[in-house]
Amino acid sequence: MLSDKLNQLLQSLSGFLPEVSLAALFVVLIIVDLIFYNKEQKPTVYIALAGLVFVGVLTYQQWNQLPSPISLFLGMIVVDKTAILFKGIFLVAAVLTLLLSLHNHKESDERSYLKSGEYVSLLVAITLGLHLMAMAANLLMIYLSVELVSISSYILATFKHNKKGSEGGLKYLLFGAMSSGIMLYGMSLLYGFTGTLSLSLQEGTTFITELLAVHSLPVLLAVFLTVGGLLFKIAAAPFHIWAPDVYESAPTPVVAFFSVAPKAAGFAVLLRFLLSTWLLYPDQIGSEHFSPIRAILIAIAILTLIVGNFSALWQKNAKRMLAYSSIAHAGFMLAGLLAVNELGWQSVLFYLVVYLFMNFAAFLLIDAIYQQRQTEEIEDYKGLGIQNQFLGVAFLIVMIALTGLPPTAGFTAKLFIFSALWQDYQSTGDNLVLLLFVVGLFNVVVALFYYLRIPYYMFFRSGKELNTINLGMYTVLLLVFLIVAVFLFFFKADWLMNIITAASIN
Amino acid sequence: MTQYLLSLLIFIPLAASVFILFIPEEKTTYFKFITLSVNLIQLLLAMVVYLHFNPALTGVSNPDSFQFVERTDWISLQLGSLGKLSIDYYVGVDGLSILLVLLSAIVLVIGAISSWNIQTKHKGYFSLYLLLSSTIIGCFVALDFFLFYLFFEFMLLPMYFLIGIWGGIRREYAxxxxxxxxxVGSIFILIVMIGLYISVIDPVETAIEMGLASERSQVTSVLVKQVQQGLATGGISSTNELVHTFDVVAMMDAANYIPGSFLHKASDVLLFGISPSLVAFLCIFIGFAVKLPVVPLHTWLPDAHVEAPTPISVLLAGILLKIGGYGFIRIAYSIFPEGALHYAWLVALLGVISIVYGACNALASHDLKRMIAYSSVSHMGFVLLGLASLTAEGISGAIFQLFSHGILSALLFLIVGVLYDRTHDKQIENYRGLASKMPVYTSVVIIAFFASLGLPGFSGFIGELFTLIGAFKSNYIAKWMAIIGMLGLVLGAAYFLWTLQRMFFGKFWTQGGESWQVQLTDLDGREKLMLVSLAILGVVFGIFPFLLFEPMAQSVGYFVDFVQQAKDINFDTQLVK
Incomplete structure (x- = not known):
């Protein structure tokens, strides 16, 4: 019996290669950092980059070789194509974060921490945690992976080593610890109701059938406590308060990573927890038992959209504005998830990929300006677009993409989300969905207002003739790559969408 | 040879707009000549399209009778459980759009000449101008809703910068x-666009997907009927075989709607107490009403016009407003004819309100440009009145009015530009007796004003006359609306003649005294070229209206019948046969 289990665990390792490699990479980075202790130039960043690319190759192989979803480690994790796609998103995000950290116009001490061994190895550790989140099919596994991500994040958030950074990091830690506790409480209740921690349906539908036997009120409570922790990760209102402070104070490459990767992982877990268990499918479980879950989540999505967008309107700091905008984007993705149909969560995946590129481009631009002008205030962007037209046009494109106007992939992503909502409204006739649809669409106009403020200052106002901004070849190339992706996913949306469709055939 | 004409019309300016970015900023004359020559090529190509256009083919809802059609697959993907989605690069013209393509090309050339005295940031200006030239034409020829929406939205951005950077004092606000x-308007359109493509399939692509044919050309009308039959009776079992489409022409055929979808003509769902397709009509109407503009959604227009530089005002009034009118015809009326019939009274009422309200505001304006902007609102009211009448006279009148107003408003805004260039002042009461000082200018102004107020012999007269005839003949709108519409003509005469009298006649006097006296010189060669050629066009189309009526006659007749057929749609019964 025991040897059977041991055998199974050993066999599982083969399906777990990317994660094993990530763990190994983490160890290697720490050792390298020790060896090169006190040295000026450390190779850690390059080792990390090479390692991540290697993991990427392994993940790609996994994608190609996976005939059907497999369950590993006694049902703790499930490897399916959706999870692999998510892993791809995390890896790209991690690589881009390192590339962002590398771009350093002046060799100043201020940003030297971005090349330190701790920084790089923590990033790898988070990536490992995110991988586990995407595959977790067990409540305990979800909790563990979320914690791995969270704890590394708290440290990364404070990496600026100044007062503001510590303040942001502490806020993050306090809110994060609180929400983890709440989530754990919810999970323990769920365990109490069902007697199982496993969410996967392969071993019969125990989880959901057990839940159906309990009165709906305690179940709703437990589900909400659990989901609350995840909503904290994706920064949905009212669990968003940490985001602006952390975004403003943490190093920009880290913020870019935070705004995309943990959010994507949060959605991966939400997908698994809400959709794979059929919690949101009254037709599948033959009962309206859990329909309040969806209603309340829709209310949360609407709240998130409104809070995110309207708060962003008043922001003067570019990074803070993007923080609120990222809350609003979480609202859009949540809307896609709540459409509860195939197109819905496919569109969430599409949105995430597009958002990855748009957001990294935005943060790269903010960072590039910061390095030369030492400012992140939108008003200080006056006249920059005219001084440096490439910078201005790039910023404009990224802002248009974030708003969701054609011809950028931001538009396509929103189009899919709203199509999914329409399809759902057509089949259920639920007026809440209609409300979400309309609120979402008109939020695009609100979003336009604040996103356009950056190009507005850049082009319409003339600034002081300071030393001109020189982006440098490295930044320009990175920007061009990101922007081309944003256009490509509009003009050939089918390329990305077909990959996502392939991922959804389980 | 004429195969790729429409694509060339779209992509030559687009390519030029990118090309310009690589020329150093100092070479300002290069920018001007490249832009002008690209616009001239556009005009040439548009003339070729116009001359090769076969007026006997109807277009509208009949995909086979569109001309200069180009169609290639652009995006096709699997949409979850909905089935497939196909977005095509699909362009073509018919009698409803051909004139607007021609108009755009003419006005774009005039705008390019008028851009000659742009003072700052030439590279950005001309690049954006060319981008705009590309998207405008794209809007008029696109037959795929996605493509149309792309051009429609993408027009906003260049316009925003052209007004915001090169405009007047309150340019940023405007x-x-x-x-x-x-x-906001286009969000309303987007809502309907999403609803439409989820509800509508392309029978041709679906037939291919079902394995009944291997390419478009093999799909016969019999096969299309078979697919539509299968759709109606539930004969297509798997939704995976359904190919959703953005094809505007497919959206006009009630047989292409998936049973049970919201926008199906026989849908029994009610939204806000009315049928979803009526709601959709209203949404589209609001979207394009902002653009046209229709009172009370017009308030952006006077601000935008007053602040925009002259060439941009010319484009705005001459072409961009027309996209609103075109959108009504091509999308709102053709896809939701039942809405057109049901809300004819509303459209006509808004038209009448626009006519009178616009005219009254024009009468009260002190700023010459603002007066002309409001006269545009008033003139666009006639378009609505003509459309609402749903008679061949009314619709042809509306399209004619779109064309004629495009020429005349371009002329009027150039006239303001002439004055503004010289004195940087466009207050009506700051000038008197200009006729003695600027005789050539004054004679052009007289022609423009008389043409605009609808004097027989000029193009403005024909458009307004036909819309009014339509309105009187119509069974859908009350006679009093047509009568009030005629009142608009009187008001129009009033504000134009009063302005003429105040500014041009009497003893020469200006607010600016001596310095203005020196500045107020008569037209130079470039201005004469623009103003005189537009004035000639205004007269030519007034005397030979068949030049415009002939290409559109068949299409308009077909269009009217097509919309009228919707009378037979009883909202309770299935239309599928």
Whole structure:
């Protein structure tokens, strides 16, 4: 019996290669950092980059070789194509974060921490945690992976080593610890109701059938406590308060990573927890038992959209504005998830990929300006677009993409989300969905207002003739790559969408 | 040879707009000549399209009778459980759009000449101008809703910057107001677009997907009927075989709607107490009403016009407003004819309100440009009145009015530009007796004003006359509306003649005294070229209206019948046979 289990665990390792490699990479980075202790130039960043690319190759192989979803480690994790796609998103995000950290116009001490061994190895550790989140099919596994991500994040958030950074990091830690506790409480209740921690349906539908036997009120409570922790990760209102402070104070490459990767992982877990268990499918479980879950989540999505967008309107700091905008984007993705149909969560995946590129481009631009002008205030962007037209046009494109106007992939992503909502409204006739649809669409106009403020200052106002901004070849190339992706996913949306469709055939 | 004409019309300016970015900023004359020559090529190509256009083919809802059609697959993907989605690069013209393509090309050339005295940031200006030239034509020829929406939205951005950077004192306010108004409008359009493509299939692509044929050309009308039959009776079992489409022409055929979808003509769902397709009509109507503009959604227009530089005002009034009118015809009326019939009274009422309200505001304006902007609102009211009448006279009148107003408003805004260039002042009461000082200018102004107020012999007269005839003949709108519409003509005469009298006649006097006296010189060669050629066009189309009526006659007749057929749609019974 025991040897059977041991055998199974050993066999599982083969399906777990990317994660094993990530763990190994983490160890290697720490050792390298020790060896090169006190040295000026450390190779850690390059080792990390090479390692991540290697993991990427392994993940790609996994994608190609996976005939059907497999369950590993006694049902703790499930490897399916959706999870692999998510892993791809995390890896790209991690690589881009390192590339962002590398771009350093002046060799100043201020940003030297971005090349330190701790920084790089923590990033790898988070990536490992995110991988586990995407595959977790067990409540305990979800909790563990979320914690791995969270704890590394708290440290990364404070990496600026100044007062503001510590303040942001502490806020993050306090809110994060609180929400983890709440989530754990919810999970323990769920365990109490069902007697199982496993969410996967392969071993019969125990989880959901057990839940159906309990009165709906305690179940709703437990589900909400659990989901609350995840909503904290994706920064949905009212669990968003940490985001602006952390975004403003943490190093920009880290913020870019935070705004995309943990959010994507949060959605991966939400997908698994809400959709794979059929919690949101009254037709599948033959009962309206859990329909309040969806209603309340829709209310949360609407709240998130409104809070995110309207708060962003008043922001003067570019990074803070993007923080609120990222809350609003979480609202859009949540809307896609709540459409509860195939197109819905496919569109969430599409949105995430597009958002990855748009957001990294935005943060790269903010960072590039910061390095030369030492400012992140939108008003200080006056006249920059005219001084440096490439910078201005790039910023404009990224802002248009974030708003969701054609011809950028931001538009396509929103189009899919709203199509999914329409399809759902057509089949259920639920007026809440209609409300979400309309609120979402008109939020695009609100979003336009604040996103356009950056190009507005850049082009319409003339600034002081300071030393001109020189982006440098490295930044320009990175920007061009990101922007081309944003256009490509509009003009050939089918390329990305077909990959996502392939991922959804389980 | 004429195969790729429409694509060339779209992509030559687009390519030029990118090309310009690589020329150093100092070479300002290069920018001007490249832009002008690209616009001239556009005009040439548009003339070729116009001359090769076969007026006997109807177009509208009949995909086979569109001309200069180009169609290639652009995006096709699997949409979850909905089935497939196909977005095509699909362009073509018919009698409803051909004139607007021609108009755009003419006005774009005039705008390019008028851009000659742009003072700053030439590279950005001309690049954006060319981008705009590309998207405008794209809007008029696109037959795929996605493509149309792309061009429609993408027009906003260049416009925003052209007003916001090169405009007058309150340019920033005007630019953002323009952008927000139009974006709100286009959100309404987007809502319907999403609903439509989820509800509508392309029978041809579906037939291919079902394995009944291997390419478009093999799909016969019999096969199409078979697919539509299968759709109606539930004969297509798997939704995976359904190919959703953005094809505007397919959206006009009630047989292409998936049973049970919201926008199906026989849908029994009610939204806000009315049928979803009527709601959709209203949404589309609001979207394009912002653009046209229709009172009370017009408030962005006077601001945008007053602040925009002259060439941009010319484009705005001459072409961009027309996209609103075109959108009504091509999308709102053709896809939701039942809405057109049901809300004819509303459209006509808004038209009448626009006519009178616009005219009254024009009468009260002190700023010459604002007066002309409001006269545009008033003139666009006639378009609505003509459309609402749903008679061949009314619709042809509306399209004619779109064309004629495009020429005349371009002329009027250039006239203001002439004055503004010289004195930087466009207050009506600051000038008197200009006729003695600027005789050539005054004679052009007289022609423009008389043409605009609808004097027989000029193009403005024909458009307004036909819309009014239509309105009187119509069974859908009350006679009093047509009568009030005629009142608009009187008001129009009043504000134009009064302005003429105040500014041009009497003893020469100006607010600016001596310095203005020196500045107020008569037209130079470039201005004469623009103003005189537009004035000639205004007269030519007034005397030979068949030049415009002939290409559109068949299409308009077909269009009217097509919309009228919707009378037979009883909202309770299935239309599928």
């Amino acid at each position: 630019a953002i107001k323009f952008f927000l108004y139009t974006l």
